[in-house]
Amino acid sequence: MSKYQHIKEEAYQANMQLPELNLVLFTFGNVSAVDRKEGVFAIKPSGVPYPELSPDAMVIVDFDGNTVEGSLRPSSDTKTHAVLYKNWEDIGGIVHTHSTHATAWAQAQCAVPIFGTTHADHLTVDIPCAPPMDDKMIKGNYEYETGFQIIDHFNSLKLSYKEVEMILVGNHAPFTWGKTAAKAVYNSAVLESVAEMALLTRQINPMTPRLKQALIQKHFERKHGPDSYYGQS
Amino acid sequence: MSKYQHIKEEAYQANMQLPELNLVLFTFGNVSAVDRKEGVFAIKPSGVPYPELSPDAMVIVDFDGNTVEGSLRPSSDTKTHAVLYKNWEDIGGIVHTHSTHATAWAQAQCAVPIFGTTHADHLTVDIPCAPPMDDKMIKGNYEYETGFQIIDHFNSLKLSYKEVEMILVGNHAPFTWGKTAAKAVYNSAVLESVAEMALLTRQINPMTPRLKQALIQKHFERKHGPDSYYGQS
Amino acid sequence: MSKYQHIKEEAYQANMQLPELNLVLFTFGNVSAVDRKEGVFAIKPSGVPYPELSPDAMVIVDFDGNTVEGSLRPSSDTKTHAVLYKNWEDIGGIVHTHSTHATAWAQAQCAVPIFGTTHADHLTVDIPCAPPMDDKMIKGNYEYETGFQIIDHFNSLKLSYKEVEMILVGNHAPFTWGKTAAKAVYNSAVLESVAEMALLTRQINPMTPRLKQALIQKHFERKHGPDSYYGQS
Amino acid sequence: MSKYQHIKEEAYQANMQLPELNLVLFTFGNVSAVDRKEGVFAIKPSGVPYPELSPDAMVIVDFDGNTVEGSLRPSSDTKTHAVLYKNWEDIGGIVHTHSTHATAWAQAQCAVPIFGTTHADHLTVDIPCAPPMDDKMIKGNYEYETGFQIIDHFNSLKLSYKEVEMILVGNHAPFTWGKTAAKAVYNSAVLESVAEMALLTRQINPMTPRLKQALIQKHFERKHGPDSYYGQS
Numbered sequence A, B, C, D: 001m002s003k004y005q006h007i008k009e010e011a012y013q014a015n016m017q018l019p020e021l022n023l024v025l026f027t028f029g030n031v032s033a034v035d036r037k038e039g040v041f042a043i044k045p046s047g048v049p050y051p052e053l054s055p056d057a058m059v060i061v062d063f064d065g066n067t068v069e070g071s072l073r074p075s076s077d078t079k080t081h082a083v084l085y086k087n088w089e090d091i092g093g094i095v096h097t098h099s100t101h102a103t104a105w106a107q108a109q110c111a112v113p114i115f116g117t118t119h120a121d122h123l124t125v126d127i128p129c130a131p132p133m134d135d136k137m138i139k140g141n142y143e144y145e146t147g148f149q150i151i152d153h154f155n156s157l158k159l160s161y162k163e164v165e166m167i168l169v170g171n172h173a174p175f176t177w178g179k180t181a182a183k184a185v186y187n188s189a190v191l192e193s194v195a196e197m198a199l200l201t202r203q204i205n206p207m208t209p210r211l212k213q214a215l216i217q218k219h220f221e222r223k224h225g226p227d228s229y230y231g232q233s
Helices: A005-020 A078-087 A100-107 A135-139 A142-156 A181-204 A213-224 B005-020 B078-087 B100-107 B135-139 B142-156 B181-204 B213-224 C005-020 C078-087 C100-107 C135-139 C142-156 C181-204 C213-224 D005-020 D078-087 D100-107 D135-139 D142-156 D181-204 D213-224
Strands: A029-035 A040-043 A059-062 A067-069 A093-097 A166-169 A174-178 B029-035 B040-043 B059-062 B067-069 B093-097 B166-169 B174-178 C029-035 C040-043 C059-062 C067-069 C093-097 C166-169 C174-178 D029-035 D040-043 D059-062 D067-069 D093-097 D166-169 D174-178
Touching (some): A005 A040, A005 A181, A029 A078, A029 A181, A040 A078, A059 A078, A078 A093, A100 A166, A100 A174, A100 A181, A100 D181, A135 A142, A135 D213, A166 A181, A174 A181, A181 B100, A181 D181, B005 B029, B005 B040, B005 B093, B005 B181, B029 B078, B059 B078, B078 B142, B078 B174, B100 B174, B135 B142, B142 B166, B166 B181, B174 B181, B181 C100, B181 C181, B213 C135, C005 C029, C005 C040, C005 C181, C029 C181, C040 C078, C059 C078, C078 C093, C078 C174, C093 C181, C100 C166, C100 C174, C100 C181, C135 C142, C142 C166, C174 C181, C181 D100, C213 D135, D005 D029, D005 D181, D029 D078, D029 D181, D040 D078, D059 D078, D078 D093, D078 D142, D093 D181, D100 D174, D100 D181, D135 D142, D142 D166, D166 D181, D174 D181
Antiparallel strands (some): A029 A040, A029 A093, A040 A059, A059 A067, A093 A174, B029 B040, B029 B093, B040 B059, B059 B067, B093 B174, B166 B174, C029 C040, C040 C059, C059 C067, D029 D093, D040 D059, D093 D174, D166 D174
């Protein structure tokens, strides 16, 4: 049995949640789970349909994107995962999908405005949208540069990846992450729902203002403050 | 066996209807059921996934929001439920969801206009939308104040909670109620459907007039009048 | 066994198709099936949830709306069905739903423009929308008058109920019919799909022209002409 | 056993994918699979509901549209399939649906603009929309002329059917194709998803620019270039 069995299992279970939550068509998505001690992560193989996946099909890759174990080619987005794991040390899992509404916002190259408490319960800023890369980055090591595009956009907005666990990549689609692969999947589903409601909100009232500061603060503290009282402790 | 077993069972069954009716993602919703004689209600515990719920997991809370029985923390919206039970004496059950279209109207801070008979079969005014609270209320006992925000808005519009069993809370999401927890869940599903159709109606014809008075009156009497003939008597 | 068992069975089977095809929420719809020789029809009882229906629960009603057999109250829309059966002699079944997109067009008080061949394969005019009734008709025998409102609108547009098997009732919702109850249900599903696509078509291109006459004529003949070649003969 | 059993089986399996992928209502779609050596293809019979299909129900037709084997009438779109097989020699399967969003774009007579990488992973131009035929073609051999309308539009845009495996027929609905019937079905599902996201993208930002050339090129090469690395090789 592989010494990476635990992350293969974690990545497999999390990948199987994507079709369950209606976040992927065919193979348009992937989840990875990291083992920080070993410095590797398990990721979905490229182009394999979800019903044919198994824990053993997961590919083990190091933080430079080299395959360490596994007979299949890893997801074509593997290098983006690798860059994020290498630079953001507290991430345990990463998800990439082309879920319908989140992808539409990414294609429109617009951040998702914070309009309500569903959004504020999870993050207290607009969901960021990284601009498309410049041509040199695209022509170079594309998926590798996608990772840096994400990190650079977070830095330019002074966001913490521990507070904001999701981003849209302009012209492309969303990435989410979290302490575990399961939490990253949860964030992908939240993002898709928040993105859909934000679009509908503006269709009802194109002048809808962003959530006011007192509500943003309240919802942030309700979950993250010293006296948090959301969920079971 | 708990002396509150009957409301635990009622609250459990009603909570399980929310995912069934596609009204919740993950744990974004809660239902409670009241025992008026005992002065308590049973409510969903906070943050527990629906598949893991059981009648015994329900938390028993009094009308001031104090836990009377149960080992889990009650829903973070518990104080809103408590205020409504305390002030509106004929309510038997309350539901809170973040259902997609109702929440979009709440985020847009717009009442849902009465456009047709589907709406008029259930209430004969626009579905009210309480404005966001002022900053002092938000910074204070937030969920407790949410209850008063709902009651104040009903009072300012001179609405009866017995005739209108639903409200949107601006920037937040809907609350519904009814004689039983099951009826409150029914109202949440009706609200979501009416909210979706109202948005589509305005997309087809932005100038759509509200339903004319004679039709409103007819549908009200068909259900509530002395000669009502809707449903089985 | 009832002498009306065959239409009870037909109406029951057709009613059960409505939730299957996502055309109803709760009990917001009804189907009837006629026996022309006996001059009666079987219709869904009012307010009974679909999972609790059975052929024996169907109510037998004559063309003046009087209950002939059955212990439950018939659907509140029964008199509309009765009027249509009495005046349109070749109808075998009638369906009423509040399906989402068809109802939105009815609420917007707009006929559904003929934009494509999906529409033209079933009818070659815009899907008509009867205007709301005048106040006197509403205050009178409402459901009875709804039937005449439908017939009057067909007459005013010189439409044949044999060629056009569906209508929207302004502010209310759709009615469809056909040679059998099953065909009427089929028409309800087609209407919902065509109504959704027409809304999306105008969102993509608000200036979309109606289908040109040569295509309308071709699709009409393909199905109804002397050399029809659509489906199995 | 028929000498065409392999394509009957292939066509049957592919047809059954259409309802599975929510691409058809009732019988509004059809798939065919070709046997190039025999110069025939297997296609769905006209008007037969999917649950009643079987491999043996498939009809064998030659490239002029004549039935070679089978007791049922072939799909009314058969001649369109025949023209495409005859003129485009590397096609192995063809699909026609009336899927909701692709059909809405066809009805609006608009090509689907390339807005993101989901689109670019499959084709690197706008999804073409053939204009409605002129009246003479419509009045003539309609389905036969539909095939030429598709080919003419590809020629006028200098597109290769090997690179672009999908088209919208104005006022009508989409056709897709591929090396196999299964690949053609896959393309129909991709088209429906890309069409939905493009509509939503423009609703979020009506000024959304088309994908920039460097990204288009990158995604094209990622899949088709000499160093392609997408999927398992």
